[in-house]
Amino acid sequence: MGKVLMKGNEALAEAAVRAGCRLYCGYPITPQTELMEYLSGRLPEVGGQFVQAESEVSAISMLYGAASTGYRVITASSGPGFSLKQEGISYMASQNLPGVIVDVCRYGSGLGLICPGQGDYFQATKGGGHGDYRLPVYAPHTLQECVDLVTLAFEKAEEYLTPVILLTDGALGQMMEGVELPEMQPVDPDKPWALKGKGEGEYRFLITDAYGGPAYDEGLRKKYKQIEDREQRWESIETEDADIILVAYGTSARICKRAVKMGRAQGIRLGLIRPVTLWPFPFQAFRPVRDTAQAFLSVEMSAIGQMVEDVALAVKGKAPVHVYTAGMVPPKEQRILTMAREILDGKLEEVF
Incomplete structure (x- = not known):
């Protein structure tokens, strides 16, 4: 067809x-x-x-x-x-x-x-x-x-x-x-x-x-x-050597895919875990990388951050967990990259 x-x-x-x-x-x-x-x-x-x-x-x-x-x-x-x-x-x-x-x-x-x-x-x-x-x-x-x-x-x-x-x-x-x-x-x-x-x-x-x-x-x-x-399902992108791993689903994940490419081009080693199942949350996706990544950033189109709590459970305290709440508009790639730099420079306090 x-x-x-x-x-x-x-x-x-x-x-x-x-x-x-x-x-x-x-x-x-x-x-x-x-x-x-x-x-x-x-x-x-x-x-x-x-x-x-x-x-x-x-x-x-x-x-x-x-x-x-x-x-x-x-x-x-x-x-x-x-x-x-x-x-x-x-x-x-x-x-x-x-x-x-x-x-x-x-x-x-x-x-x-x-x-x-x-x-x-x-x-x-x-x-x-x-x-x-x-x-x-x-x-x-x-x-x-x-x-x-x-x-x-x-x-x-x-x-x-x-x-x-x-x-x-x-x-x-x-x-x-x-x-x-x-x-x-x-x-x-x-x-x-x-x-x-x-x-x-x-x-x-x-x-x-x-x-x-x-x-x-x-x-x-x-x-x-x-x-x-x-039934845990997910997509992992460039996570093996990532310093910061983004976590996003739906429309937010579309922007995060571009942010990973832009960040890599600028020397920021970003990766992405995209949950396809929100329940069961794909905890298995985090096991190989929670000891190697410097931090995780949950990117969400919400006012307060919600998925970030499951991200923190998946990371199990092995690395700081941050959240970007984009509100009523899709997240912006440049803002994600700015937050990534602030995290690497120790300027952004973690949520968990």
Whole structure:
């Protein structure tokens, strides 16, 4: 087929359809709305269903029920809308139900602003709803990766029977790039775990709102340990001899890749660890370099710095950890290089 030029939200939506998704439930919110708008026309073309719910709470509740039928299902939101979905996501996690939740991040707390941001990191990676649960979280940094990770998200959701979060941002949602779209996958809702109603006098599967208790908790712990051991994903660039290693995901990582090249050209030995999974956080990526790097710099589009805490856990006190909070605009390469020089000169106090 070759590459086609598409907007990020629309490329992600088309990839979901091609991955076999046949239901979207959601509510409009900027900068996610193009994804919803695209699916409103596309899903009926392939025999799927599109539902504009009256709220984000209703949308995630619909997804909860639909996920139990064995079909691949998706919802999307941003910022405050993502917050409203948290209780429903917690219910899906407690009942081992697969589904994909896209958060096209905007900036700021409360209602926030419609410009790009990465302030939903804590909510996505630490379990934003009540109770003890963890969800796989993928963080694409290109539109091609948005396309590729949607398919992977559905596959891992069904493999581990868990909701999966795809964390993009307003910049990725609005930009246009060439992408290669996958072939259409067949739709097969006949899963052994799916709720199919009563047949021949027995329920094939039963879902209740009751929590399972200690024995059930043991199963969750085992599942989450398997995900942590098997599913850490990252990209490392020029880290072997780096004096300072940048850590960034999403749009921030795009700028950091350029900063590494610019820094090397100026004699500053920079490297980059780009987490592809935010949970499980790629602690394995830091083991070979935390004893060799002089410092680490977490580069984030947030107001206070959030991922920096996981970076500090990964470094384990072997080197200073700093943070660059870019706020509502993508980080600037020159500012990253200035901070790198200040770190090397001992002029910048570490955060951890």
